[in-house]
Amino acid sequence: MEITKEIIEKIHEKLNEVSPVDYDCGKLCNEICCVYEDEDYPNDDLIIYLLPGEELMYDASESFEVIHYDIKEIDYPNSWKDGVYTVKCLNPPNCEREIRPIQCRTFPLIPHIDKNNHFYLIFDESQYPYKCPLIKDNVELNNDFIVETYKTWRFLLKNRLIYDLVDSDSRKRENKKIKYKKVK
């Protein structure tokens, strides 16, 4: 399944209707997932990897710079032979929220495929260099956010490249025996 701009816009519409909690969780952590930096991870490096087709949303944006990486520069599945688009957030935590990437909208939930090819959503703290209070404090997320995020990722997995990426990340997680928590 090819991901078109119309599909991305529909996904944005659906995800606009939900949010992880009913308050601004950025107040819990001073928006750490937008602005975190340390010696090994300068904020200048804050880039978000785009899914195939998402790059079409960023023709002219003052909040995001689109950067393309060749497959040789990046540890991605071979099927991504045309490389990977990313966006750099230019003025975090401020951005054009209406076009922020899907990976940002569905955070802190992460798609995972187990060895029996079952798909579910997880929390995986090892994925980021900072602590998200929603995960650390085991905050109950809104059910409609979990359901919409689940439906979105299950749909996106029909795209071969996205499937390969989620599968590859999942295999790495399981091979390294990383502890994660199943959410749905």
Ligand code: SF4
């Ligand atoms: S998702 Fe987590 S890390 Fe990001 S703003 Fe909300 S509480 Fe903070």
Ligand code: SF4
């Ligand atoms: S896209 Fe916006 S909300 Fe997401 S990390 Fe970047 S600045 Fe923060």
